[in-house]
Amino acid sequence: MAKTYDYLFKLLLIGDSGVGKTCILFRFSEDAFNTTFISTIGIDFKIRTIDLDGKKIKLQIWDTAGQERFRTITTAYYRGAMGIMLVYDITNEKSFENIKNWIRNIEENASADVEKMLLGNKCELEEKRQVSKERGEQLAIEYGIKFIETSAKASIRVEEAFFTLARDIKAKMEKKLEASNPPRGGHQIRASEPQKKPTSWLSRCTIL
Amino acid sequence: MPDCSENYEKEISEGKNVRNVMCKYCNSVILTPSSASFTSFEYELPLIRQSKTNDQNPKTENVSLFWAVNDMFTFQNVGFSNTVGNNKYLTCADCEAGPIGYHDMSNKMSYVALTRVIHN
Numbered sequence: 001m002a003k004t005y006d007y008l009f010k011l012l013l014i015g016d017s018g019v020g021k022t023c024i025l026f027r028f029s030e031d032a033f034n035t036t037f038i039s040t041i042g043i044d045f046k047i048r049t050i051d052l053d054g055k056k057i058k059l060q061i062w063d064t065a066g067q068e069r070f071r072t073i074t075t076a077y078y079r080g081a082m083g084i085m086l087v088y089d090i091t092n093e094k095s096f097e098n099i100k101n102w103i104r105n106i107e108e109n110a111s112a113d114v115e116k117m118l119l120g121n122k123c124e125l126e127e128k129r130q131v132s133k134e135r136g137e138q139l140a141i142e143y144g145i146k147f148i149e150t151s152a153k154a155s156i157r158v159e160e161a162f163f164t165l166a167r168d169i170k171a172k173m174e175k176k177l178e179a180s181n182p183p184r185g186g187h188q189i190r191a192s193e194p195q196k197k198p199t200s201w202l203s204r205c206t207i208l
Numbered sequence: 209m210p211d212c213s214e215n216y217e218k219e220i221s222e223g224k225n226v227r228n229v230m231c232k233y234c235n236s237v238i239l240t241p242s243s244a245s246f247t248s249f250e251y252e253l254p255l256i257r258q259s260k261t262n263d264q265n266p267k268t269e270n271v272s273l274f275w276a277v278n279d280m281f282t283f284q285n286v287g288f289s290n291t292v293g294n295n296k297y298l299t300c301a302d303c304e305a306g307p308i309g310y311h312d313m314s315n316k317m318s319y320v321a322l323t324r325v326i327h328n
Contacts, residue, residue: 004243004282037258037266038299038306041289046301049284058281 006055009169010080011162012062014102015087016095020121021063023152024087024161050166057166078110083117083165088136090120090149091128096135103143115169116145119161124151216273219327220246225275231300231308232326237284238300238308244275244282244320253321254297254307274309274319283318 013021022043045062064077086102088095099118106114120136133149140147146164150157219226223246229239252268259267277283285301294313298320299306309320 004279008281037254037256038289038297038304041292041297043299043304044288044290044296046287047281047283047285048301060281 004056005049005058007170007173008058008060009082009166010060010062011083011085011165012064012077012081013085013087014064014106015085015119016089016092016098019087019089019092019095020152021085021087024085024119024121024150024158048162050163052163052166052170055170057170059162059166061162075109078106078114081110081114083115083169084110085117085119085161085165086145087119087121088131089122090131090136091122091125093130096120096131096139099139113172115165115172116143117161117165117168118143118145118147120147120149121152123149123156124154216246216322219322225327227327229275229320229325230328231303231305232324233305234300234303235326235328236300236302238286238320238325239275239277239282240284243284244277247274247276247319248272249274251310251319251321253310253324256305256307256324271321271323273322275322277318277320278316280311280316280318286318 013024015021043063045060048059048061050057050059062077062081084106086099086106088099090096103116106116118136118140120131120133136147136149146168148157148161148164150161152158221242224242225239225244225246227241228237229244230237250270250272251274253271254266254268280286280288287299287301287304287306288311289297289299289306291313296311296313297307298309298311298318300308306324308324309318311318
């Protein structure tokens with residue numbers, strides 16, 4: 001059967017417990033369904049589809065499922081990850097300070113070229129804010145990654161964050177493809193030619 | 209009284225789903241038209257609503273009409289639960305209502321119960 005998408009990206013959500021990572025996986029958290037059955041078993045991952053510059057992109061998004069309580073995440077979890085959302089809670093100073101530890105954990109375990117993005121979540125709780133937007137921006141600059149403040153609860157900019165991360169991964173991949181298929185003397189490769197390639201490359205990259 | 213297949217006849221064309229398959233609680237799109245195949249077999253699927261005392265032995269109902277999906281990335285939006293036995297249960301990606309069906313780890317097939325979703 002023909003593939004129904006152009007790209008498949010494996011994304012991880014990482015950060016301290018309680019920063020709202022699970023909420024980020026929801027679009028309408030206030031509608032959240034709390035059945036004992038599913039919440040007892042727990043969600044392993046979600047598949048979401050987005051359209052990006054005319055391309056159909058499948059996002060497979062994994063939550064750490066409580067592993068973060070041990071302040072470390074195993075290499076297995078990082079395997080094949082192409083993008084990581086680093087999440088802290090703007091009302092929790094500690095969760096912000098721990099971002100540095102999470103980045104170290106990523107550097108030790110994940111692929112070196114994994115695309116990262118910093119999310120300051122719970123921005124609807126302005127009156128409880130402990131981490132200024134400027135500090136978030138500063139940390140992101142320090143690590144050379146993008147930054148956005150989100151509110152999973154109020155559905156503010158969560159989708160934008162995923163689009164941004166996906167767009168950066170796509171751009172990185174296209175750049176890599178171009179580098180591995182350099183135009184040879186005089187023969188100009190049209191931009192449309194290597195389009196079939198990403199699917200085969202990706203299929204080696206995913207764990208499922 | 210379970211829904212009978214007659215109710216769903218107009219939802220099937222050439223063995224595929226005619227319309228979007230959506231969450232009945234929040235309208236999140238689970239499958240786009242013509243992306244899943246109709247199939248029928250008997251399965252005991254746990255109920256969406258359970259009483260708290262049933263954690264160990266969830267109440268189930270017999271479900272027999274499914275949309276079969278052979279590649280999980282065919283789904284537009286969906287959640288996969290942690291593994292139970294040989295299966296993962298499927299949920300709405302947005303509100304996490306479920307199970308709306310299950311994923312069989314041995315043959316990688318996913319089955320969405322027609323009675324647990326809406327068609328629009």
